[in-house]
Amino acid sequence: DTAVSQTPKYLVTQMGNDKSIKCEQNLGHDTMYWYKQDSKKFLKIMFSYNNKELIINETVPNRFSPKSPDKAHLNLHINSLELGDSAVYFCASSQHGQDEAFFGQGTRLTVV
Amino acid sequence: AQRVTQPEKLLSVFKGAPVELKCNYSYSGSPELFWYVQYSRQRLQLLLRHISRESIKGFTADLNKGETSFHLKKPFAQEEDSAMYYCALTPKEYGNKLVFGAGTILRVKS
Incomplete structure (x- = not known):
């Protein structure tokens, strides 16, 4: 009964490949996010969706494309992967107003 | 622009010693401030928020608007407090996103 779950936990791939990371939340929240944590542990928001609508896009390269098929899911697709994309990606959710x-x-x- | 500064990358203290993790922020509006914690091999989780003015696991944090600070304090550190601590603010007019500081690793030695 994990609240926010991401798959996969680890992903190793070659430069130039396209990959996706999936995220699902079962908390009934209306807002979901993707954050990137770099090698120095610095956390920065990438995207935010509210009720499947994109509301925050923080200067992220076009190679990154979030997709929210419904309120409970926010997937992150990355095209033409580069060495600098190596990081830990965190999905998060919250309820608007909380x-x-x-x-x-x-x-x-x-x-x- | 919103910015959160945590000047210490690593803070190492002995068990039973007082702890203060520093956090300063830059934001023109009325901020909402938080401390998040990430224990080893666990996910990032909320520790406390300034509006609730509560003490969690012995930690407290007071918002000082004059000094634009939100330092996290605990009078007596425990070994289980060892973790990565992030100070964060929410600029409400930009949705509910969190702007994080760089994080401080707290190591409590026995």
């Missing part, structure tokens, strides 16, 4: 964000366990992406 403060607390609930995070997934993270997906460690390594591009070789």
Whole structure:
């Protein structure tokens, strides 16, 4: 009964490949996010969706495309992977009007 | 622009010693501030928020608007407090996104 779950947990892939990370939340929240944690552990928001609508897109390359098929899912597709994309990607969700964000366990992406 | 600064990358203290994790913020509006914690091999989770003014696991944090600070304090550190701590703010007019500081690793030594 995990609240926010991401798959896969680890992803190792070659430069130039296309990959997807999936995220699902069973909390009934209306807002979902993707955050990127770099090698220095710095966390930065990438995208935010509210009721399947994109509301935040923080200067992320076009190679990153989020997709929200419904309120409970927010997937992240990455085209033409680059070495600099190596990071831990965290999905999170919250309910509009409430403060607390609930995070997934993270997906460690390594591009070789 | 919103910014959160945590000046210490690593803070190492002995068990039973007081702890203060520093956080300063830059934001023109009225901020909502949080501390999130990530224990080893666990997911990031909320520790406390300034509006609730509560103490969680012995930690407290007071918002000082004059000094634009939200330092996290605990009078007596425990070994289980060892973790990565992130200070964060929510600029409400930009949705519910969290702007994080760089994080501080707290190591409590026995």
